[in-house]
Amino acid sequence: MGRTSDAKEKLLEVAFHLIWDSSYGGVSVDQICERAGVNKGSFYYYFGSKADLAVAAYDEHWKQRQPELDRLFSAQIPPLERLTRWCESAYERQKEKANKFGHVCGCPYASIGVEVATQDDKIRAKAEELIARGTKYVETAIAEAQREGSLPAGDAKQMAQQAYSFVLGALLRAKIQNDVEVLRDLAPTVMAIIGAKSETRVAA
Amino acid sequence: MGRTSDAKEKLLEVAFHLIWDSSYGGVSVDQICERAGVNKGSFYYYFGSKADLAVAAYDEHWKQRQPELDRLFSAQIPPLERLTRWCESAYERQKEKANKFGHVCGCPYASIGVEVATQDDKIRAKAEELIARGTKYVETAIAEAQREGSLPAGDAKQMAQQAYSFVLGALLRAKIQNDVEVLRDLAPTVMAIIGAKSETRVAA
DNA sequence: AAAATAGTTGACTGAACGGTTAACTTGAGG
DNA sequence: CCTCAAGTTAACCGTTCAGTCAACTATTTT
Numbered sequence: 001m002g003r004t005s006d007a008k009e010k011l012l013e014v015a016f017h018l019i020w021d022s023s024y025g026g027v028s029v030d031q032i033c034e035r036a037g038v039n040k041g042s043f044y045y046y047f048g049s050k051a052d053l054a055v056a057a058y059d060e061h062w063k064q065r066q067p068e069l070d071r072l073f074s075a076q077i078p079p080l081e082r083l084t085r086w087c088e089s090a091y092e093r094q095k096e097k098a099n100k101f102g103h104v105c106g107c108p109y110a111s112i113g114v115e116v117a118t119q120d121d122k123i124r125a126k127a128e129e130l131i132a133r134g135t136k137y138v139e140t141a142i143a144e145a146q147r148e149g150s151l152p153a154g155d156a157k158q159m160a161q162q163a164y165s166f167v168l169g170a171l172l173r174a175k176i177q178n179d180v181e182v183l184r185d186l187a188p189t190v191m192a193i194i195g196a197k198s199e200t201r202v203a204a
Numbered sequence: 205m206g207r208t209s210d211a212k213e214k215l216l217e218v219a220f221h222l223i224w225d226s227s228y229g230g231v232s233v234d235q236i237c238e239r240a241g242v243n244k245g246s247f248y249y250y251f252g253s254k255a256d257l258a259v260a261a262y263d264e265h266w267k268q269r270q271p272e273l274d275r276l277f278s279a280q281i282p283p284l285e286r287l288t289r290w291c292e293s294a295y296e297r298q299k300e301k302a303n304k305f306g307h308v309c310g311c312p313y314a315s316i317g318v319e320v321a322t323q324d325d326k327i328r329a330k331a332e333e334l335i336a337r338g339t340k341y342v343e344t345a346i347a348e349a350q351r352e353g354s355l356p357a358g359d360a361k362q363m364a365q366q367a368y369s370f371v372l373g374a375l376l377r378a379k380i381q382n383d384v385e386v387l388r389d390l391a392p393t394v395m396a397i398i399g400a401k402s403e404t405r406v407a408a
Numbered sequence: 409a410a411a412a413t414a415g416t417t418g419a420c421t422g423a424a425c426g427g428t429t430a431a432c433t434t435g436a437g438g
Numbered sequence: 439c440c441t442c443a444a445g446t447t448a449a450c451c452g453t454t455c456a457g458t459c460a461a462c463t464a465t466t467t468t
Contacts, residue, residue, distance in 0.1 A: 002414025003465045025229025026323050029456060039417055044457065046415095103322045113380040115227050115319045118307050128380050161377070161386075162370070162393045169373025173365070176317040176332050182365075189366045192396050208435080209445055233426060243447055248427065250445095409468100416463070425454065433446070438439105 008046045010036040015057040020108040021101050024054060024115050024123070055126045058109065062130050073137045079145035080196060083138065083163075087186035090167060095180050106175030109134075110168050135164045142194055152195050159194045166193060212250045214240040219261040224312040225305050228258060228319050228327070259330045262313065266334050277341045283349035284400060287342065287367075291390035294371060299384045310379030313338075314372050339368045346398055356399050363398045370397060 014036040018027045029050050033040050047053040072089060073082045098104045105111075113127025139160035145151035167186060174182040218240040222231045233254050237244050251257040276293060277286045302308045309315075317331025343364035349355035371390060378386040 001412075001466050003416090003463080005415055007415080022323050023229065023319050025227065025319070028454075030454080040457080041417055041419095041459080042415070044459095050456065101322075105322065106318060110376055110380065111318055114310060114315055114376050115229075117379045117382065118305075118309065119226050119230050124380060124382065131377070131380065162374075165373035165377050165386075166366070166370040166393075166397075167373065168376055169369035169371065170366075172314055172318050172372055172376060173335070173369050175321045176314065176328060176335065178321065178328065182369075189370075189397055192399070193370075193393055195396070211445080232424075234424080244427080245429080245448075246446060254426065412465105412467075414463100414465075417459105417461085419459095421456105421458075423455080426452100428451070429449090431447085434444085436441105436443095438441085 005042075007036070007038045007042050009060075011038055011043060011046065011053060012057045012060045015053050016061045016108070019054065019057070019112060020105050024112050029053075051120050051123055054112065054123050058112070058123075058126050058130060061108070062133065069134070069137055073141060078150070079141040079148065080150055080191070082141045083190055083194075084187045086138070087167070087190055090171065090186065091180070091183040094171070094174060094183055098180050104175045104178050104180050107168055107171040110172065111175070131164070131168070135160050138164055145194075145196075150196075154195060163190045163193045166190065209246075211240070211242045211246050213264075215242055215247060215250065215257060216261045216264045219257050220265045220312070223258065223261070223316060224301075224309050228316050255324050255327055258316065258327050262316070262327075262330050262334060265312070266337065273338070273341055277345060282354070283345040283352065284354055284395070286345045287394055287398075288391045290342070291371070291394055294375070294390065295384070295387040298375070298378060298387055302384050308379045308382050308384050311372055311375040314376065315379070335368070335372070339364050342368055349398075349400075354400075358399060367394045367397045370394065 011032060015027075015032050018032055018035060029040065029043060032053070033043050043053070047056065072086055077085065094104055094106075109127045109130045113124060113131070117124045117127075139156050142151065142159050142163075143156040146153050146156060166189060170183055170186055174180055215236060219231075219236050222236055222239060233244065233247060236257070237247050247257070251260065276290055281289065298308055298310075313331045313334045317328060317335070321328045321331075343360050346355065346363050346367075347360040350357050350360060370393060374387055374390055378384055
């Protein structure tokens with residue numbers, strides 16, 4: 001019935017990348033519409049507000065990202081190696097984005113979350129949710145490593161939170177210093193946090 | 205000559221707290237002026253732009269904060285204990301602010317830095333500078349601990365950066381989750397990062 | 409082909425934005 | 439006590455902001 005359209009998907013994608021590249025407050029609805037090739041009226045036909053779009057855009061992005069994380073944290077890979085690869089992929093991903101956008105963009109969820117945390121609770125809650133989901137992958141890997149004996153026993157959930165906090169902090173630092181090299185060799189520190197015996201702990 | 209005024213100082217203080225409580229983009233020059241009891245004309249008599257004020261306000265805040273950090277990282281205190289106290293003070297400070305403002309505010313430098321990093325280079329650079337200065341305290345403590353043998357040798361600077369990144373990440377998480385309890389027991393993880401032998405490593 | 413549905417258009421609103429200006433007031437130094 | 443620099447005032451500027459709306463078009467169902 002009626003006609004069809006890809007305007008909604010366009011808006012979601014454009015909004016996510018524009019906000020990631022600058023910030024929530026730094027991007028206007030007009031800009032998003034222009035880049036998406038959609039009129040403002042259509043924007044408000046699909047979304048009730050700018051904040052609603054942001055929440056939907058981050059949800060959509062997670063959906064598209066999930067397969068990649070599933071692959072990265074595949075049961076085929078030894079649990080500790082999953083974590084090492086995850087650290088390396090964070091570095092690679094930021095390097096790519098930095099080349100494309102001209103500056104280090106950091107973690108999109110954390111960036112928008114910390115920006116609007118005290119102002120918009122829906123966006124804050126969405127950022128919290130997505131960070132929690134990311135942490136879950138880490139937690140599962142840690143728990144499995146403990147079970148198979150490659151890691152001493154401990155509270156996997158809390159360890160995952162600490163390790164994830166460290167990586168978020170490093171991403172934050174990389175963005176503020178606009179230097180992707182901050183993200184080299186995250187893995188040894190993550191290993192230290194989760195209590196793995198240091199094999200090749202270079203400097204930290 | 206001419207009359208004197210405390211308008212400038214008022215603006216600096218009000219701006220810092222307003223931005224910390226919400227965000228750079230979420231606070232308007234009008235709001236700052238109103239809360240400071242200063243007219244807009246006076247604002248632009250003292251500061252060339254909103255961004256200039258922000259830079260000045262964060263600089264001023266550092267000046268006021270420095271004595272506290274000097275005390276916290278006093279040479280009188282054993283170096284590793286300095287770090288423990290620093291972690292505890294971060295928790296206490298956020299708890300106080302959360303009670304006062306009604307929500308967890310996180311690290312002011314990191315919050316504004318990550319918000320405007322890709323948009324305003326002067327503010328970005330100031331945030332970078334202040335974070336680097338904070339890291340220096342940690343680095344000195346680590347280096348001293350290594351010298352006195354309470355910590356194995358290693359690259360103190362890099363260790364400090366990793367430890368500081370972790371704390372920044374935890375502050376970020378606390379803000380997004382709006383839960384100050386995220387910041388309890390940072391010290392054990394910091395100790396793990398810098399390679400201290402775990403005495404009372406509870407869970408992480 | 410009529411009717412119902414789905415989506416589009418772009419001009420419009422009023423408030424808020426950062427920033428400017430010229431006239432004015434104040435107070436310390438000579 | 440006068441001068442003049444330092445600081446204040448409030449109206450004002452053009453722009454941009456998020457959000458609205460009534461008219462319009464394209465597609466599918468009947």
